[in-house]
Amino acid sequence: MAARLKPGEVDLGTTIMAVQYKDGVIVGADSRTTTGSYIANRVTDKLTPVHDRIFCCRSGSAADTQAVADIVQYYLQLFGVTEGEPPRVHTAASMFQELCYSNKDQLSAGIIVGGWDKHDGPSVWSIPLGGSLHRQPFAIGGSGSTYIYGYCDAQYKEGMGREEAVAFTKNAISLAMSRDGSSGGVIRLAVITKDGVERIFTPGDQLPTFWKG
Numbered sequence: 001m002a003a004r005l006k007p008g009e010v011d012l013g014t015t016i017m018a019v020q021y022k023d024g025v026i027v028g029a030d031s032r033t034t035t036g037s038y039i040a041n042r043v044t045d046k047l048t049p050v051h052d053r054i055f056c057c058r059s060g061s062a063a064d065t066q067a068v069a070d071i072v073q074y075y076l077q078l079f080g081v082t083e084g085e086p087p088r089v090h091t092a093a094s095m096f097q098e099l100c101y102s103n104k105d106q107l108s109a110g111i112i113v114g115g116w117d118k119h120d121g122p123s124v125w126s127i128p129l130g131g132s133l134h135r136q137p138f139a140i141g142g143s144g145s146t147y148i149y150g151y152c153d154a155q156y157k158e159g160m161g162r163e164e165a166v167a168f169t170k171n172a173i174s175l176a177m178s179r180d181g182s183s184g185g186v187i188r189l190a191v192i193t194k195d196g197v198e199r200i201f202t203p204g205d206q207l208p209t210f211w212k213g
Contacts, residue, residue, distance in 0.1 A: 013032065015029065018112045018139050020137050022162075025123070029188055031045070037086070040109070053115045058109070071099060075159060109127075148175050
C-alpha cells in the first residue's frame with residue numbers, strides 16, 4: 001500500500017476493526033501513524049464520526065482518507081437537514097463506496113463504516129482498496145489485519161453481548177499491534193447503539209497481553 005503513496009504523503013499503517021453485536025456496533029483502532037519506519041504520531045484517533053451514530057475507520061493514505069471522510073460527513077449533515085431524519089448506515093457506506101470507486105486510481109483508501117440506524121439497526125460495511133462495498137458481521141483492515149484473520153474467524157460469535165464484543169475487539173487489535181510494526185500505541189473504541197456513542201480508551205500499558213515468545 002505504501003508504494004502507491006504520493007511524495008510526502010503519510011501512510012496510516014494501522015489496524016482497524018468494526019464488530020456488530022446484539023445491540024450495536026463497536027469500532028476500534030490502534031493509534032500509530034507511520035511515514036516509512038518513522039512513527040509520525042503515536043496517539044492518532046483513527047475513529048472518525050461522520051454522523052451522530054455513524055463512524056468510519058480509515059486505513060491507507062491519511063490525506064486521502066481524511067478528505068473522503070470530510071466529504072461524506074458534509075453530505076450526511078446535508079442529508080439530515082433536507083430529509084429531516086438521520087441517514088442510514090448503508091447510505092453513508094454507499095457514499096464512501098462511490099467516492100472510493102470513482103477515484104480508485106488516485107486514492108489509497110480502505111474504509112470500514114459502522115453504526116446504528118432505526119431502519120437496519122446495527123450494521124458494519126467494508127470498502128477495501130478498489131471501492132467495492134460489502135456488508136459483514138465484522139470487518140478488519142489495515143496492515144495489522146493480516147495477523148488476526150484466523151483469530152477473528154475462530155472467536156467471533158453472532159449475537160454477542162456488549163462486554164464480550166468489547167473484549168473480542170480489544171484482544172484482536174492488541175494481537176495485531178504485537179505483531180505489526182506499523183500498528184501500536186493505544187486502543188480506541190467507540191460503542192454505537194440507539195442510545196448514542198460511548199468512547200473507550202485503553203492506554204498502552206493496559207493492553208491485553210498474550211504469549212510473547
